[in-house]
Amino acid sequence: MHDEEPRLEVGVGPWRGPLPDDERYDPELLAHGDRRNVVDRYRYWRLEAIVADLDTRRHPFHVAIENWQHDLNIGSIVRTANAFAAAEVHIIGKRRWNRRGAMVTDRYQRIRHHETTDAFTAWAHEAGLTIVAVDNTAGSVPVDAAPLPERCVLLFGQEGPGLTDEAIVAADAHVAIRQFGSTRSINAAAAAAIVMHEWVREWAL
Template identity: 60%
Template sequence: MHPACPEFSPADEEDIALSSEEVYPRDPTAVNVGVGPAPEPWPDDPRLDPALLAGGDHRNVLDRYRYWSVEAIVADLDTRRQPVHIAIQNWEHDFNIGSIVRTGNAFNVAGVHILGRHRWNRRGALVTDRYLHVHHHPDVASFAQFCREAQLDVIGVDNLPGSVPLETVELPLHSCLVFGSEGSGLTEELVGACSRLVSITQYGSTRSMNAGAAAAIAMYHWALSHASGQAAGGVSSPAGRTRDGADTQHSSLG
């Protein structure tokens, strides 16, 4: 078990009053993804959400999770979290934070840590943060204490002096990959809390790449050595991606 630290609650959301469309929003990247209302009679399954069964499920989730409540999905993901954490400095309300969180969901990370401001730019996360354990740390000291107690190696990802090329190292199994704000990168204080620094080798003219892209590369590099369990694509329903319309198929409710 990891040491206790503040987790975000619904009260931390920037918009407290949520409409039904905001609670289960459609995937804005693919409007027609999802399934319509489930045919009755509905199975007696506590994982299923009556509101979704009645109105359809258009969330950006795997087909196996169609009609499941958020709580049921989180409980299932908790049985196979990867033992890697990610942390992002939030000094500038960086829009990349949402993108990094969404990638963290794709790799099913054990925890996401926001350092600095309590509110962060959720737009790019596309509500994927609801399926993760997101923690807030007001300063570097509290974050570093969490990592010490959880026995996590803090790995800074930035092209700073003293960093080593990411492709030349195997990241520790129990790592916390740390990313700075877009532009300013990691602060000196946070660099001091890192056990090592890694950088992503570049071959063009730009000084640095987008923070969201760098985070995805770093998480994938960790996964190449350590990721366990069946990949998400291996548990999709046999019918594949379902869509609304005349040919809509209902995902399995079993």
Template identity: 65%
Template structure:
């Protein structure tokens, strides 16, 4: 069943063009078919990033990249939706961007050769590193008070966090499951963790939260 309009975005601007450095003349003339909220229609990518930078949250997201996992892209997409401060790719610099749906253009994405380098970068900035994996002794996400300045680290689909990642983390937490499977999809776990931070720390009183 189709949902929403058949064509994404908006066509060329009708009437006198708006004034402001944030507007892209090509988009005003040709239309804006990007996957962006209405607030950013016809804006340049640079203007969107600058506006997002004024509102970014204090949590970071990091993903180990050893197998070019497709989940990396979808985790980046969720990081954009929940407005993470930064996204960190650990390991191989190249990653599968298909699942990001171009949202990586609006995020600050950093590369680290290993988890030790990531941990050092974060700790220098007062950010703790929490791994997300169903390991023995992990904290329970549902009852854990998450630090405001925290980085969620996700492992590869299947093996989970590497041994080096487990050693570098300040703590790990798991997500409660009640079915027969041993684990949930990595990108789903990422969205759950980020939303848990939003529930505890984000300001939901204004117009900054998009709800459709």
């Protein structure tokens, strides 16, 4: 019987040395350590300080998700949006969503709710953003074949049914992900990660 390998601790322990004279640092984290899943740049920082710093560096693309059936993918999409520094995540439909997949990244990511597709569409156009529907609908173009707009909202439907007819009509552009297997679609969270990375590859690298 093999001995179990020791579990690696995440993060850092209590601060060593003179305490920093900087209001961004959290006294509790300095005293007890910071075990959060944050990059080293934000170790020991207060939550509000991290969000404020992210606000200065967020990219000009947004992500929107329809939530008529309490889609469990939303949390994972929020987590990916945070990783790619999306400006905001928009929840269309039901306000409540399963945060488990977000792994607490919803604390750092700007999130906005819209009751209806019409309300979301009006907001996006007023903000000067191109709505890009992501679904393998008729007339959609491969997302890797043409650059995504710099200022846009990437709009995703629910797992299974995909985008509603209202969302498809509201979109200014339609893109799809090339697939080569037997299934018609891929997981919504996986699709969101692919398309967000396409935006980052085009505009942020």
